Amino acid sequence: MSGIYIHIPFCKRACHYCDFHFSTNSSQMEVMVSAICKELELRKDFLGSDQIIKTVYFGGGTPSLVPTDLLKKIMQQISTYYETDLEEVTLEANPDDLSDKNLEEWKALGIDRLSIGIQTFDENVLRFYNRAHTREESLLAIQRAKAAGFGKLSIDLIYGFPAMDHGIFLADLDIALEQDPGHISSYCLTVEPKTVLGNWEMKGKFQSATEDFAAEQFEILLDRLEGAGYIQYEISNFGKPGNFALHNTNYWKSVPYLGIGPSAHSYDGKNRGANIANNARYIRGMENGPSPYTAETLAGADRVNEYILTSLRTIWGLDINLVSSLSGVDFMAKKAKLLDKLYSEQLVLLKDNHLFLTRKGKFLADSIAASLFIG
Numbered sequence: 256m257s258g259i260y261i262h263i264p265f266c267k268r269a270c271h272y273c274d275f276h277f278s279t280n281s282s283q284m285e286v287m288v289s290a291i292c293k294e295l296e297l298r299k300d301f302l303g304s305d306q307i308i309k310t311v312y313f314g315g316g317t318p319s320l321v322p323t324d325l326l327k328k329i330m331q332q333i334s335t336y337y338e339t340d341l342e343e344v345t346l347e348a349n350p351d352d353l354s355d356k357n358l359e360e361w362k363a364l365g366i367d368r369l370s371i372g373i374q375t376f377d378e379n380v381l382r383f384y385n386r387a388h389t390r391e392e393s394l395l396a397i398q399r400a401k402a403a404g405f406g407k408l409s410i411d412l413i414y415g416f417p418a419m420d421h422g423i424f425l426a427d428l429d430i431a432l433e434q435d436p437g438h439i440s441s442y443c444l445t446v447e448p449k450t451v452l453g454n455w456e457m458k459g460k461f462q463s464a465t466e467d468f469a470a471e472q473f474e475i476l477l478d479r480l481e482g483a484g485y486i487q488y489e490i491s492n493f494g495k496p497g498n499f500a501l502h503n504t505n506y507w508k509s510v511p512y513l514g515i516g517p518s519a520h521s522y523d524g525k526n527r528g529a530n531i532a533n534n535a536r537y538i539r540g541m542e543n544g545p546s547p548y549t550a551e552t553l554a555g556a557d558r559v560n561e562y563i564l565t566s567l568r569t570i571w572g573l574d575i576n577l578v579s580s581l582s583g584v585d586f587m588a589k590k591a592k593l594l595d596k597l598y599s600e601q602l603v604l605l606k607d608n609h610l611f612l613t614r615k616g617k618f619l620a621d622s623i624a625a626s627l628f629i630g
Contacts, residue, residue: 258310262516271451276518290541319348350396368407409438556630572609
């Protein structure tokens, strides 16, 4: 079982918080899709002949900007060169792209899951983030998607926007739960250096929320979504039963996947690598070489530590026996002193030979995982 991720590196405009790879110049959309199709052909053996593709994920960037005929070319290329038994095909979309025509065409292509980048329903914050849509477009997008028969919907929300109180985020949650998409991904606003917000912060024009403020909103998020029947199956992802994202779940469970497009990452079960994060050089590499893909051999400790980092973030937890097997050391003995400290601080718990983060520990997930790294 494997998945294919397709990175579409184009957006209408640059959101002030985003540091993903994209371009606001979409004049080379057709050339890029041709390069993506070429890479799908060239890397058809990456996952091995025994791997069946179960999921496809169009991410970016803004995949909903791609004309349907070009999306169709990509889907046809996948079916030509890969054995497929698709259980989920996800398209990331901005609310302003969810026209009735697009929805009908996407569904006809086999796309059955939409991840809608709403971020907030507050008009002032949307403008601050430099988002291209409005609150009304967000609400219409959800309603249109449901009416078009998309039973698998996810919306993105950002928490941690600096404000006098939690009113904005509480209102966002009220509206989101009223719409009840079935899946909500929620991430803390993080200021990255090479973004507009990063530049503003460096110049003293913007000040991030305090850690305590963000932690309070994380607690609110957990309370509200749990109360509405959503399960936190990964730190930032919440779904009702039957609505977990299959593609992303496979990432967290270390299932092999192929990443196609500039900046896309791949993992074959042992090693990983990434394509160059440059549109022009990616296209040239597909046309004339050299390959835009750089492989990275994961040393034993790196592979174990990556598993620790991802597994601790999930509802399935960290398998103690697996870590010991992969590392060749007795994990419980090696980390006994640290684990006793984490137990006493009520940050982790042990059940059925699996290590889980407590509610208190979830806000410190990355630092806890790092402290448990091997080597």
